[in-house]
Amino acid sequence: xxxxxxxxxxxxxxxxxxxxxxxxxxxxxxxxxxxxxxxxxxxxxxxxxxxxxxxxxxxxxxxxxxxxxxxxxxxxxxxxxxxxxxx
Numbered sequence: 072x073x074x075x076x077x078x079x080x081x082x083x084x085x086x087x088x089x090x091x092x093x094x095x096x097x098x099x100x101x102x103x104x105x106x107x108x109x110x111x112x113x114x115x116x117x118x119x120x121x122x123x124x125x126x127x128x129x130x131x132x133x134x135x136x137x138x139x140x141x142x143x144x145x146x147x148x149x150x151x152x153x154x155x156x157x158x
Contacts, residue, residue, distance in 0.1 A: 087112055102126070120152035128153050 072091060074084060085097040096112045119128055121139030128135045130153070140148040 081108060087115065117155045118152050119154075120150055123147065130155050131157070 079099055081098070081100050083096060083098045085092055085095050087096050089095065096115050096117075098110070100108050102108060117130075119126070119138070121141065122145050123139070123141045123143065125137040125139040128138050135153050138151060138153055140151045142148055
């Protein structure tokens with residue numbers, strides 16, 4: 072499935088229980104320094120992978136600071152992410 076680029080305003084590109092791909096949730100979140108984003112997707116494994124820059128992530132009270140290795144663009148370093156498989 073191909074989804075052409077568009078401004079999703081930090082709303083899910085593929086939401087929970089989507090009829091086309093029911094086992095997936097996908098979102099592209101764009102944040103500026105100091106902004107935050109919260110979400111909850113019960114029954115779904117979750118991976119947070121910064122395309123560029125770093126983010127601080129908290130999952131149920133467990134914090135990961137400065138997650139992300141890429142500088143400038145998605146080709147600026149090895150990817151680094153956080154993964155949660157709690158159901």
